[in-house]
Amino acid sequence: MTLDAYAAHANGHHHFQLSIAAPTGPDHYKKLHLAGMGKLLDYVNLMAYDFAGGWGNCSGHNANLYQNSQNPNATPFDADSAVKFYMKEGIPAEKLVLGMPIYGRSFQGTTGIGQPYSGVGSGSWENGIWNYKILPKAGSTLMYDGVAKAYYTYDTSTKELISYDPPDMIKRKVTYLKGLGLGGNMFWEASSDKKGADSLIGISSSSLGQVDSTQNYLHYPNSQYDNIRKGLQ
Structure with missing residues (x-):
């Protein structure tokens, strides 16, 4: 209601979007x-x-689509179960956006996926x-x-395992979300991506076939960031 009132005052026509970052763990999403x-969220x-x-x-696995009953330790959570629950409980498919990681999680001193490990080691910006x-x-x-x-x-040789999404996995996930009629996908986070043909964001964009474009009404002239001060022009 507040956003609608502001839109009526500031513009009169524009619909300001309201969205959330939502959990995929059942202990959390079952409380929502x-x-x-x-009905309220875009x-x-x-x-x-x-x-x-x-x-x-x-x-x-850091971001698997499905459970693996043959190796349950490797899949304590999965994306598909969360997607299906949200849809069943009233979130329209076209409002669901599938998050994808642009990073990997490491395990050291392990013999394989779903096996005990000794630690996670160092990392790019967090262990x-x-x-x-x-x-x-x-x-x-x-x-795979x-x-x-x-x-x-x-x-x-080092017994290090790193779970992450390579380009082929992004294509598979886009195929999955398009098959269910989901609203698209998002990433965390852009600075971790590669450039050129192996860019996960680029692969996602080309696989989706189109990118949504929403008019920007951001006005923050005192921002410390050049692009924000200029209204993302």
Whole structure:
């Protein structure tokens, strides 16, 4: 209501969007009043990543699409279960946005995916997190879990496993979300991406076929950032 009132005062025609970053863990999303949220929100951005990390007992996929009942330790969470729950509880498919990571999570001293590990090691900006633009690491082999629909690399000499989304996984996820009629996808976060043909954002854009364009009404002339001061012109 506040946004609508502001729009009427400031412009009279423009609809200011209201969206949230939403959880993909059932302990959290089952507490949400999704039917009501579906009526009010323009987009629900699912944070479909950080499914496994240093808080768990076993190495796991960072952003898998599905569960793997053959290796449950590798898939404590999955994107598809969250997507289906949100839709069932009242969020229109076209308002759901699938989040994708532009980074990988590492596990050291492990024999494979879904196995115990000794630590997460260092990272690009936080222990256990590596920017996509430096992956895969030299000496590692890219592996694919066809059940969970997720990739990871493993180095047999260092016993380091890193779960991340390479270009092919972005294409698979775009195919998935288009098949369900979802509203699109988002990324966290842009500075970790590669340039050129291996850019995950670029691959997503070309795979989707079109990019939504919304008129910008941002006015923040005192911002410390040049692009914001100029209204993203």
